[in-house]
Structures are given as C-alpha cells and as structure tokens.
Amino acid sequence: xxxxxxxxxxxxxxxxxxxxxxxxxxxxxxxxxxxxxxxxxxxxxxxxxxxxxxxxxxxxxxxxxxxxxxxxxxxxxxxxxxxxxxxxxxxxxxxxxxxxxxxxxxxxxxxxxxxxxxxxxxxxxxxxxxxxxxxxxx
Amino acid sequence: xxxxxxxxxxxxxxxxxxxxxxxxxxxxxxxxxxxxxxxxxxxxxxxxxxxxxxxxxxxxxxxxxxxxxxxxxxxxxxxxxxxxxxxxxxxxxxxxxxxxxxxxxxxxxxxxxxxxxxxxxxxxxxxxxxxxxxxxxx
Numbered sequence: 001x002x003x004x005x006x007x008x009x010x011x012x013x014x015x016x017x018x019x020x021x022x023x024x025x026x027x028x029x030x031x032x033x034x035x036x037x038x039x040x041x042x043x044x045x046x047x048x049x050x051x052x053x054x055x056x057x058x059x060x061x062x063x064x065x066x067x068x069x070x071x072x073x074x075x076x077x078x079x080x081x082x083x084x085x086x087x088x089x090x091x092x093x094x095x096x097x098x099x100x101x102x103x104x105x106x107x108x109x110x111x112x113x114x115x116x117x118x119x120x121x122x123x124x125x126x127x128x129x130x131x132x133x134x135x136x137x138x
Numbered sequence: 139x140x141x142x143x144x145x146x147x148x149x150x151x152x153x154x155x156x157x158x159x160x161x162x163x164x165x166x167x168x169x170x171x172x173x174x175x176x177x178x179x180x181x182x183x184x185x186x187x188x189x190x191x192x193x194x195x196x197x198x199x200x201x202x203x204x205x206x207x208x209x210x211x212x213x214x215x216x217x218x219x220x221x222x223x224x225x226x227x228x229x230x231x232x233x234x235x236x237x238x239x240x241x242x243x244x245x246x247x248x249x250x251x252x253x254x255x256x257x258x259x260x261x262x263x264x265x266x267x268x269x270x271x272x273x274x275x276x
Contacts (some may be wrong), residue, residue, distance in 0.1 A: 001174065019172075028166045033201045034157075036139065037208030037216060039275065049275050058218045059197075059204035063171045066197035070175030078175065080196045084222040137177065137187050 002075030006111045006136050009103055015072035016100035019064055021056050023093050029060040056091035061119055061128060064099045069134055073101050073115065077136045081112060085130035089121070096122040101132065111136060140213030144249045144274050147241055153210035154238035157202055159194055161231050167198040194229035199257055199266060202237045207272055211239050211253065215274045219250060223268035227259070234260040239270065249274060 002015070030041065038045035039055050046054040062085050069078045091097070098120045105114035112135040119128040140153070168179065176183035177193050184192040200223050207216045229235070236258045243252035250273040257266040 025170050028170050029201065029204075032163045032166050032198070033205045035205040035208045037204075038214065039216075040208070057201075057204050057208075058221075059201045060170070062221070063167065063195075063197045063201065066167075066175075066195050067171045067173040070173045070178070070195075076176065078177075080225055082222075082224045083196075083200070084220075086220045087218055 001071050002073065003077060004074035005077060006113075009074065009106055009113050011103055011106065013073065014100065014102040015068065016098055017067070017072060018096060018098050020096045021061070021091060021093050025060060026054075026056065026093060029057055029063075033057075033059075051090060053092045056093065056095070058085075058087045058128075061091050061097065064097070064119070065101075065117055065132060068099050068101050068117065069132060073103075074134065074136065079135045079137055080132060081135055082133040083130065084132075085117075085128050087128055089125050089127040091119075091121065091127050097127070104131070139209050140211065141215060142212035143215060144251075147212065147244055147251050149241055149244065151211065152238065152240040153206065154236055155205070155210060156234060156236050158234045159199070159229060159231050163198060164192075164194065164231060167195055167201075171195075171197075189228060191230045194231065194233070196223075196225045196266075199229050199235065202235070202257070203239075203255055203270060206237050206239050206255065207270060211241075212272065212274065217273045217275055218270060219273055220271040221268065222270075223255075223266050225266055227263050227265040229257075229259065229265050235265070242269070
C-alpha cells in the first residue's frame, strides 16, 4: 500500500492497476445493494436490449476507484471528498480493465488534490472517465 | 421493481428506500475491490485517526444509488450516464441510511433526466449529496 502525504503529491503523478470483472463480483454486488435490475442479472433481457451479455453495474466498475484512492494514490492517508464519473461504454463480465488516476490540480490551502481518472478496457476503449477530489488523514 | 418510462418522469418525482450497513457488506466490498485501506478494515487505526469505528467505504455507500436508479427511479429501463457525489460525513457499520432521489431537470431532446440524490443517516445527517444523469433503455 502506498503512503503518499500531501507534500508528495505533484501534477502528473499517476497510478494504475488492472482487474478482470468476474460473475462472482456481479453476484456479490447484487447481494450488497439489492440492485436486481435485469440489465445486470438477466442475459436474455440484456440481449433483447441490444447488448451481447448482461451489463456490469456502473457503480461496480466505479468501486475500483475506492481501491485506486485507498491503496494506490494517495493510499493509506486517503480521504475521498468528491467523485464524478461518466459512463461512456458498457462493461461485460470477463473484461480486463485498467483503472488509472493522474493528479491534475493541487489545492495547497485546503490540502486536497484532484485527479483525473479513467477505466480503459482490453480493447483500449475508455469506459469511464471522471475525477476525484481527495484529502488526507492527519 | 418500478418501470417509469421517460414520459412518466416529472419534476419533483421522488423515490427512496432504507438500508442498514452491515459488517458483511464491508467484507464483500473489500473482496470485490481489493481496497484494504485500514480506515475501512482496522478499527484500531480508525480510532487512532479520530473516528469511533472503522469508516464505511464511500463507494460502498454510493453503490446504493445503483439500486435507487435500477430498481426505483426509473427502475427497469434505467441507464446511468453520469454521477456526482460529495461525501459530507462518515458512515459506520450499523448506520440506518435513507437513499433518496428527486427529479430536478428533464431533457426532452436527449430523453435523459437529472435527479438530485442524498443519503441521510438515522440522526438526520446528510452523509452524501449529489446528482445522477439518467437515460432509458429503448
């Protein structure tokens, strides 16, 4: 686990990691949230709606930004203040995703920073882009 | 499960539901994401940092907005385009949360709407506020 302090944060600093989406993750997310929407739970419904398989919950894919902040950038001292994500393309079970963040703004007064974030799939398509505003534990 | 169509959406339309955060949800979220940050996993660390218990992952609490959109408003036909959340107060295991959304903007051209969303705890404190931009399956 990284332990960046505010003083270590500089513009352009980047961290990323990879993850493959599994059916178990989908089941676990459904169990946590109770989101039984058929686009995520029913392959036949999803095909009928024009998708090749059931679609991964957008908020499940977004959950990996918890790891990006809490483990990678800034790691142990992370306190997420705000998030903003746009969903650009569907994600499917088996997709190999790269979760990335790059520091884009540093606020010395409030000791918070902004990072631009993205999720890119195995076909190099950006499936999520957005930003996170993050502060630090003392 | 609700099945609001675009034509059913009107300003002020509100849906909400309640959920109690459990330790099992925390474990499941950690297993999905790999976020082993000690603020969420280690009570002693969290106390040392000034919290009364380990803090619930912000992205876990946010995950219930998947359910709000996918089951309640608009329900079955939901397609989330964009989310924005601000984390205002910490959430703890055992907290009883109310997840709410109210339609605040309707875009007839693109057939999408915006809802203002919030999570309020058992002490009537707003722990998350934000917005979601949502479209519809055909």
